[in-house]
Structure formats: C-alpha cells, structure tokens
Amino acid sequence: MISVHEAISRFRRDVTLSTLLKAALGCGVGAVLALHFVSLGKTIDPSLLLMGLGAVWLTLWYRTMKGSRLAAQSSTLIASGNLEQAEAQIEQSLRAFSMSRSVKSMGLLNLALVRLAQKRWPDTAMLCREVLAAKKGTSEHVNKSGRLMLADSLLEMGDLRGAHEALAGLYNHRLTLSEALSLLRVQTEYLARVGAWEQMIQGAVTKVALAEIMPMPNGARVQAMLALAAKRTGRAEWANWLRRRVELLVDVQELATQRPLLWELWEK
Amino acid sequence: MTPAPPSFLDVPTLLERSVPKPRPAWVWYGMIAFAVVVLTATGAAGQNPQLKLVVRFFGGLAMLGLVVAMAWFTSHVVKQQRKEQQRVEAIEELVQLRRWDQAAAMLDSMLAKPALTMGARLQALVYLASVLARYHRFGDAIAVQNYLLEHAEFDAGTxxxxxxxxxxxxxxxxxxxxxxxxxxxxxxxxxxxxxxxxxxxxxxxxxxxxxxxxxxxxxxxxxxxxxxxxxxxxxxxxxxxxxxxxxxxxxxxxxxxxxxxxxxxxxxxxxxxxxxxxxxxxxxxxxxxxxx
Missing domain, CATH: 1.25.40 (Serine Threonine Protein Phosphatase 5, Tetratricopeptide repeat)
Incomplete structure (x- = not known):
C-alpha cells in the first residue's frame, strides 16, 4: 500500500521530470529542424535524428497511455466499491512514469477517493491539496472533484473555515449533475454545522428533487438535514413530510448515530 | 413517390445509422508522406550536390508542415471525441432528471449519424432503451436491449x-x-x-x-x-x-x-x-x- 507522502513525492518528481523531458524534446525537434537550414546538417542527417526523437516521444507516450488506462480502470473499480483492487491499480499507475500531468493528477485524485471511502480524512485532505496546488495541466474535472473531496474531508475533521474556502471556489464553475449532487450534500452538512437553517431550507423543492436522485444513504441524509432546517425555522409541514420520507428510505438509528444532530427529529 | 420520413426514435434506423464508420488511417498516410519526403530529399541531395541546399530547405519545410499537420489532426480528433462524450453525458443527466423529451430529441439526433466511438454509441443506446420504456414503447426497448446484450460486452452490473x-x-x-x-x-x-x-x-x-x-x-x-x-x-x-x-x-x-x-x-x-x-x-x- 502506497503512503500518501510517497504518492505526493512521486507525483512531484514525475511532474518535474516530464516538464524537463518535454522541454528537452521540444528543443531537440527545433534544433533538428534548424539543421536543415545550416551547414552542420551536411555531416549529420537531420531526418534520421528527427526519427530518433520521434521514437523516444512515442515510447514515452505509450507509457503515458498505459498509465491513463490504469487510472480509468481504477475509477471504475472505485465506483463498483472494489477499493483494494483499485488501490493496487492506483499504486501501479503512480509508480510508473508518465509524461502527462493530468494522468498523474488523476491517479492522485483516485487515491484521495479511496482514502475518503476508507474515512481517512487527513490523508484525503492532503492529497486533494496537492492536486489543487498543481494548477497548470489540471483538468477542470480534477479541480472540481478535488475541491469537493477536500471540503468533505475538512468537514469531517471539523475544519469549517477550510471547508467553506474549498466550497467557495466551486461557485465560479459550471458543474455537472453528479458534481452538483455532491456539492448539495457537502453544502447541506456545512450549513447544518454552522446553523444556517434559513439558508438551508431556501430552494427546498429543487434540493429535495436533487436528493431524490442521490444514491442512498446520502439522499436520505440530505433530506433529514433539510427536515431539521424546516423544524428549526418553524415549517412543521415540511419537517414532518421529509422526516417520514427518511424513515422509509434508511435505518433512522444508523443515520442519527452517524449524525447525532439528527436525533432532534425523532425526539418526543 | 418519395419515401416516408423515418419516425421519431425509429429503432432499426438508429441502430443502423449510428454504427461508427471506419475512418481513413490519416496517421499512416502522414507517416508514408513523411517517409516519402525523407527519401526524396536524401535521394535528390545525393544525386545533385548543387541542389542540396534547396532540397534541404524545402525538405525541412515539408517536415515542419507534416509535424504541424499531424499535431493539428490529433488534437481535432480528440476534440471531436470529447464533444461526443459530453453529449452522452448531457443525455445521461437529462435521463436522471427525467427530462424525457429533451433526452429523446438529443438521442434521436445523435444516433442518426455514425458515432465516433463504439463506447459512446453503446452508452447512448442504453439511454435510448430507458427513454423508449418511458414512452411505453416496450417492444422497441426490448429490441435495443437485445441488440446491446448480443453485440456488446458489459461489466456484470451494467x-x-x-x-x-x-x-x-x-x-x-x-x-x-x-x-x-x-x-x-x-x-x-x-x-x-x-x-x-x-x-x-x-x-x-x-x-x-x-x-x-x-x-x-x-x-x-x-x-x-x-x-x-x-x-x-x-x-x-x-x-x-x-x-x-x-x-x-x-x-x-x-x-x-x-x-x-x-x-x-x-x-x-x-x-x-x-x-x-x-x-x-x-x-x-x-x-x-x-x-x-
């Protein structure tokens, strides 16, 4: 099992190395093309040199493609809940050299996702911070997912300020539906922690519609949080309706044990 | 007599038309052109030393042109495939949000043309089956599902x-x-x-x-x-x-x-x-x- 520190140091090393390699190859190609126009080109065949550089480039990109495939496969394994196998794949992809920064970021992000599922919050936060720090070459998807996971793990660690900062960076982005669902879940938890009940219940119709398409138990947890907000703001009809829905969807005992704040909904 | 226009979400037509077309191997053509340029330049320079500089100059330009053209072509293909994948993701979101009419319209237009990748086509067909079932066109939905199960390999869950x-x-x-x-x-x-x-x-x-x-x-x-x-x-x-x-x-x-x-x-x-x-x-x- 690869440690978070090792994964980060490998990520940094590979990013530096690939930047240097790309620059060297680029300069090499420029120099070889220039050889066509200068007298030195008479002694060295520039075409053969260019072919040699092309071969080196293709070999490196073949390795990168392999790494990219491993990263894609590990995403599928995480989605199916096969965390051990996913971690082994991620380790393999992080240990292999890759020319692409985005492939490496993806590997790191997938490791963060595994650590999040394992409830290892500090590790998740550290990995997400590293991914977000490397702004150049990071895709928008990686950036948004990193922020969502960072906010999620910081909330679990009780760092409300950090969670707020991570969430704030998301409001400037256009989100996909699955990202919007994750944002709603994390945002609801955050607002409940800071006691912003009125803000929580705003746009309840849309929020409930989105919670309905979330996987369980997250969908039920969001509805329970909204029920609590409705109760705290004196909307008894909403509170009762949402609470009863939650009772049909999940085990209330389990839900309230995870979020003790929610016991209030079932107090006599 | 003009043939009747195909009906909305006509399954046999969509299945037939969405099959990806084999693309010309532009990369190989580029490689061959590259080799031809290299050989011609080397051959011409060897036979006529006076022409050496001119040949080398144009050879260099041709090579530069080829490198730029191949880079442009690769980036164009990647962009097109990304666009197609984004369309599939948009359809998935519409299905999840139960915006069936919009999803149906997008599927009808997407599957009426050859897909760029088989993966995107299969995903779109899975959503087509959901939309057809929603419209109570269960016979058509079964036809799509049979096609998918017979012609593609999915993971166990799917x-x-x-x-x-x-x-x-x-x-x-x-x-x-x-x-x-x-x-x-x-x-x-x-x-x-x-x-x-x-x-x-x-x-x-x-x-x-x-x-x-x-x-x-x-x-x-x-x-x-x-x-x-x-x-x-x-x-x-x-x-x-x-x-x-x-x-x-x-x-x-x-x-x-x-x-x-x-x-x-x-x-x-x-x-x-x-x-x-x-x-x-x-x-x-x-x-x-x-x-x-």
Whole structure:
C-alpha cells in the first residue's frame, strides 16, 4: 500500500521530470529542424535524428497511455466499491512514469477517493491539496472533484473555515449533475454545522428533487438535514413530510448515530 | 413517390445509422508522406550536390508542415471525441432528471449519424432503451436491449441492469413466458438483487397472485430499501395494489400512502397501469403545497 507522502513525492518528481523531458524534446525537434537550414546538417542527417526523437516521444507516450488506462480502470473499480483492487491499480499507475500531468493528477485524485471511502480524512485532505496546488495541466474535472473531496474531508475533521474556502471556489464553475449532487450534500452538512437553517431550507423543492436522485444513504441524509432546517425555522409541514420520507428510505438509528444532530427529529 | 420520413426514435434506423464508420488511417498516410519526403530529399541531395541546399530547405519545410499537420489532426480528433462524450453525458443527466423529451430529441439526433466511438454509441443506446420504456414503447426497448446484450460486452452490473430492464419491458408487453425464463436466469445470476424482487412483485400483481407479491415484499424488504432508494415507492405501490386485490383495505391504504410519500401518484400510475385502479380509492400522502 502506497503512503500518501510517497504518492505526493512521486507525483512531484514525475511532474518535474516530464516538464524537463518535454522541454528537452521540444528543443531537440527545433534544433533538428534548424539543421536543415545550416551547414552542420551536411555531416549529420537531420531526418534520421528527427526519427530518433520521434521514437523516444512515442515510447514515452505509450507509457503515458498505459498509465491513463490504469487510472480509468481504477475509477471504475472505485465506483463498483472494489477499493483494494483499485488501490493496487492506483499504486501501479503512480509508480510508473508518465509524461502527462493530468494522468498523474488523476491517479492522485483516485487515491484521495479511496482514502475518503476508507474515512481517512487527513490523508484525503492532503492529497486533494496537492492536486489543487498543481494548477497548470489540471483538468477542470480534477479541480472540481478535488475541491469537493477536500471540503468533505475538512468537514469531517471539523475544519469549517477550510471547508467553506474549498466550497467557495466551486461557485465560479459550471458543474455537472453528479458534481452538483455532491456539492448539495457537502453544502447541506456545512450549513447544518454552522446553523444556517434559513439558508438551508431556501430552494427546498429543487434540493429535495436533487436528493431524490442521490444514491442512498446520502439522499436520505440530505433530506433529514433539510427536515431539521424546516423544524428549526418553524415549517412543521415540511419537517414532518421529509422526516417520514427518511424513515422509509434508511435505518433512522444508523443515520442519527452517524449524525447525532439528527436525533432532534425523532425526539418526543 | 418519395419515401416516408423515418419516425421519431425509429429503432432499426438508429441502430443502423449510428454504427461508427471506419475512418481513413490519416496517421499512416502522414507517416508514408513523411517517409516519402525523407527519401526524396536524401535521394535528390545525393544525386545533385548543387541542389542540396534547396532540397534541404524545402525538405525541412515539408517536415515542419507534416509535424504541424499531424499535431493539428490529433488534437481535432480528440476534440471531436470529447464533444461526443459530453453529449452522452448531457443525455445521461437529462435521463436522471427525467427530462424525457429533451433526452429523446438529443438521442434521436445523435444516433442518426455514425458515432465516433463504439463506447459512446453503446452508452447512448442504453439511454435510448430507458427513454423508449418511458414512452411505453416496450417492444422497441426490448429490441435495443437485445441488440446491446448480443453485440456488446458489459461489466456484470451494467449487464444485470439491462437484463432487469428487459424483463420489466417483457412483463409490460405481456410476454409472460419470456419474462419467466428471464426471471429464472436473473435469479441464478444475482438472487439478492432488489431489482429482481421488484420485478417478481410486479409479475405476481399482474398475473393475479397478490399473496405471493406481499410475501416477496416482506421477505426482501431490507434489500429493497438498501438498493432501490426512492424507487422503493414502486414496491409500496404494487404491494398496495396486492392488498387491494385481497380486499385488505387498511393495509392497502397504508402502503399507498407510503408510496405516494416518496413518489407522485401520476408517476406511479404511469409506471404501472395496475396502480391506476386504486388511485381514487385510497388517499395519497399530503406533501407541502410547494412540493406537491
């Protein structure tokens, strides 16, 4: 099992190395093309040199493609809940050299996702911070997912300020539906922690519609949080309706044990 | 006589037209052109030393042109494929948000042309089957699902989901023998599946075996709750109908109220015409006026 520190140091090393390699190859190609126009080109065949550089480039990109495939496969394994196998794949992809920064970021992000599922919050936060720090070459998807996971793990660690900062960076982005669902879940938890009940219940119709398409138990947890907000703001009809829905969807005992704040909904 | 225009979401046409076309191997053409340039330049320079500088100059330009053209072409192909993938993701979101008309229109336009990648085409066909089922075109949905299961390899979860959808469509189409056989296969494949339990409940309600439907519901209640999420409303609605068939009105009313607490009555009646028979008989759950 690869440690978070090792994964980060490998990520940094590979990013530096690939930047240097790309620059060297680029300069090499420029120099070889220039050889066509200068007298030195008479002694060295520039075409053969260019072919040699092309071969080196293709070999490196073949390795990168392999790494990219491993990263894609590990995403599928995480989605199916096969965390051990996913971690082994991620380790393999992080240990292999890759020319692409985005492939490496993806590997790191997938490791963060595994650590999040394992409830290892500090590790998740550290990995997400590293991914977000490397702004150049990071895709928008990686950036948004990193922020969502960072906010999620910081909330679990009780760092409300950090969670707020991570969430704030998301409001400037256009989100996909699955990202919007994750944002709603994390945002609801955050607002409940800071006691912003009125803000929580705003746009309840849309929020409930989105919670309905979330996987369980997250969908039920969001509805329970909204029920609590409705109760705290004196909307008894909403509170009762949402609470009863939650009772049909999940085990209330389990839900309230995870979020003790929610016991209030079932107090006599 | 002009041929009649193809109807909306015409399955055979969409299946035929969406097959990816083999693309010309531009990369190989580029490589060959590159080799030709190299050989011609070397040959010409060797034969006529006076022309050496001119040949080298134009050879260099040609090579530069080729490198730029290949880079442009690769980037263009990647952009096109990304665009196609984004369209598929947009369709997926529309299906999730139950914006069926918009999803259907996008699918109709996307599948009317050859797809760039087989993966995107297969994903779009999976969503097409969902949309067709929504429009109660169960025969067409079965045709798409059969095509997918016969022509593509999916991971176990996706294949199981497709088979569940096909079995449900068979029941809607009254293909009871086929549905029974499909249920047997599904039971052997994944006996713990809540989707399977829901289909069995529907089959029993549809074929007039309400007691069996209720028995399955109670035996599989934890799995139904854990796996179906909000779609457990379907199970409650069918159980309400089963109790109603047995004249157990109190139980029927309770189950109907739970079903309508999670899903609107119209939606449940649309999914299962059998539920429409009880919609006036039992009161639905009262939702806050904004949410109703």
């Amino acid at each position: 294949a199981h989901g497709l088979k569940l959808m096909r079995t449900m469509a068979m029941l809607h189409e009254d293909q009871l023998v086929d549905a029974d056989r499909a249920l047997g296969d599904l039971r052997r494949e994944l006996p713990e599946s809540a989707g399977l339990a829901l289909i069995e409940i529907y089959r029993d309600v549809k074929t007039g075996h309400p007691a069996e439907a209720i028995e399955i519901f109670h035996a599989r209640a934890p799995a139904l709750r854990a796996q179906l999420g909000h779609r457990i409303a379907d199970a409650y609605a069918l159980v309400a109908r089963a109790h109603d068939l047995l004249d157990q009105n109190t139980e029927a009313a309770a189950a109907f109220e739970k079903a309508t607490l999670l899903s609107p009555v119209e939606e449940l009646c649309r999914r299962y015409p059998e539920v429409a028979a009880i919609r006036e008989k039992y009161p639905a759950a009262v939702a806050p006026s904004e949410a109703a």
